Amino acid sequence: MITHPGGPINSSAADIITREVRPATRSPSGIGHVRGRANRDLRLDDVRKRALAGERLTLADGELLYTTPDLWAVFEMADAVRRKLHPTAGYYNVNRHMNYSNVCALSCTFCEFHRKQGQDGAYTRDLDYVREQTRSAVESGATEMHVVGGLHPYLPWSYYPALVATIRDEAAKLGSALHVKAFTAVEIVHLAKIAKRYTASDRTAGIRWVLEQLKDAGLGSLPGGGAEVFDDRVHDEAFKGKIRSDIWLDVHQIAHELGLNTNATILYGHVEDRRERLVHMDMLRKAQDEALSRLGYDADAHGAVTLTRQGVEMPTPAMNERGGYFQTITPLPFVPDGSVLERLPGPSGLENLRTLAIARLMLDNFLHVKAFWIMQTLNAAQLMLQCGADDLDGTVVWYDITKVGGASTHQEVTVRDLQRAIREAGFEPIERDTLYRPVMREGTRWWVGK
Numbered sequence: 326m327i328t329h330p331g332g333p334i335n336s337s338a339a340d341i342i343t344r345e346v347r348p349a350t351r352s353p354s355g356i357g358h359v360r361g362r363a364n365r366d367l368r369l370d371d372v373r374k375r376a377l378a379g380e381r382l383t384l385a386d387g388e389l390l391y392t393t394p395d396l397w398a399v400f401e402m403a404d405a406v407r408r409k410l411h412p413t414a415g416y417y418n419v420n421r422h423m424n425y426s427n428v429c430a431l432s433c434t435f436c437e438f439h440r441k442q443g444q445d446g447a448y449t450r451d452l453d454y455v456r457e458q459t460r461s462a463v464e465s466g467a468t469e470m471h472v473v474g475g476l477h478p479y480l481p482w483s484y485y486p487a488l489v490a491t492i493r494d495e496a497a498k499l500g501s502a503l504h505v506k507a508f509t510a511v512e513i514v515h516l517a518k519i520a521k522r523y524t525a526s527d528r529t530a531g532i533r534w535v536l537e538q539l540k541d542a543g544l545g546s547l548p549g550g551g552a553e554v555f556d557d558r559v560h561d562e563a564f565k566g567k568i569r570s571d572i573w574l575d576v577h578q579i580a581h582e583l584g585l586n587t588n589a590t591i592l593y594g595h596v597e598d599r600r601e602r603l604v605h606m607d608m609l610r611k612a613q614d615e616a617l618s619r620l621g622y623d624a625d626a627h628g629a630v631t632l633t634r635q636g637v638e639m640p641t642p643a644m645n646e647r648g649g650y651f652q653t654i655t656p657l658p659f660v661p662d663g664s665v666l667e668r669l670p671g672p673s674g675l676e677n678l679r680t681l682a683i684a685r686l687m688l689d690n691f692l693h694v695k696a697f698w699i700m701q702t703l704n705a706a707q708l709m710l711q712c713g714a715d716d717l718d719g720t721v722v723w724y725d726i727t728k729v730g731g732a733s734t735h736q737e738v739t740v741r742d743l744q745r746a747i748r749e750a751g752f753e754p755i756e757r758d759t760l761y762r763p764v765m766r767e768g769t770r771w772w773v774g775k
């Protein structure tokens with residue numbers, strides 16, 4: 326028996342600990358990659374080589390990344406790809422989330438946000454509220470308003486373009502070009518229905534019409550919510566009644582064709598399995614291949630446009646000018662609190678890091694991976710910056726959709742908190758606007774830099 330700081334342990338356990346932590350080789354500086362970990366998985370060497378050469382990983386690679394015990398290698402690999410795309414930058418933005426209503430025709434079992442009209446806690450905001458929120462956002466120097474809500478059964482179509490125009494006009498009066506990122510694909514389809522533009526024979530015409538109207542009103546981009554998991558079994562079990570993957574992808578494709586950038590998400594850790602997550606990622610990267618091909622990128626022999634390939638520059642100035650692609654993937658870990666699926670534990674910390682790293686590796690044509698701190702805590706999001714993420718989202722201020730650990734709707738971090746978190750993770754904090762352009766600022770006055 327020997328003594329260990331944590332109490333007495335028997336010698337065979339101590340042997341194992343010693344063997345596991347002793348590095349077999351070290352870089353000349355003495356710091357650096359430690360080879361010879363007991364659980365080192367040599368099968369990952371080939372995956373790493375291909376990922377860094379800009380070759381597309383297969384679903385089988387994804388399964389290996391999900392099952393290997395060599396988690397450090399998975400994290401290091403995702404970090405290496407991330408550093409190839411963003412060697413030093415860690416991005417954040419100054420933003421504000423606003424929910425115009427939590428009244429929703431659907432009752433998704435993972436969702437704690439929705440209420441029925443007249444139910445305790447149900448709310449619908451009028452345009453005076455929207456003006457007030459806009460003023461407060463501009464006064465705090467925000468560059469973005471992120472706006473989403475439930476599928477309200479009674480609000481008229483006219484409310485939605487008015488909502489967008491009100492934010493843009495009120496901000497303009499105060500000298501701000503506040504970007505409106507609004508409405509998930511699920512809401513866009515709902516709007517096409519209430520505007521009576523959605524027909525079974527040509528559903529895309531209605532989606533296009535709605536997006537054109539909203540763009541004219543000042544819509545700048547679409548957030549990535551509502552994607553959940555692109556699988557019919559999971560759909561029917563956890564969010565029946567919502568649009569399926571084909572329609573979600575149609576909405577984003579049409580937005581891209583109209584020159585709007587969009588984001589993507591995956592909501593994992595509930596009733597789906599890991600294979601279903603990988604298929605979701607594969608469907609997203611195929612949709613991005615198409616968007617990038619429309620923007621003039623050359624695909625490889627398999628139709629893939631990977632960004633870590635030699636000689637691929639992203640984004641090009643032409644892309645920035647024209648727009649029309651997925652900017653970022655945000656893996657959203659299921660937060661069980663208050664939902665019908667509350668009995669489920671939600672994903673563990675390591676599962677979150679692993680999924681984030683795998684998203685970075687599989688989504689080889691997405692420039693950004695976001696660790697949305699609200700659903701992770703800022704502490705965990707810092708770790709994610711070291712496992713493939715390059716962006717923390719923003720100051721947020723109000724967030725009503727999930728409340729981790731009993732948080733209230735007021736969930737805000739300061740710019741200083743975000744900058745410190747990024748710096749401590751070893752990156753240079755860069756303020757970006759919604760389209761990932763660098764922001765220059767003097768106090769609350771800001772402009773987009775080169």
Ligand code: V47
Pocket residue numbers: 435436437509547548549550551552553588589590592655657658659660661664697700718726727
């Ligand atoms: O659409 C709902 C998800 C989404 C839960 O695009 C839940 O920049 C976890 O999409 N546990 C809204 N997730 C959030 C979202 C988002 C957030 C930040 C940035 C961006 C972006 C997008 O949250 C919903 C749904 O998919 N969600 N309930 C839950 N219990």
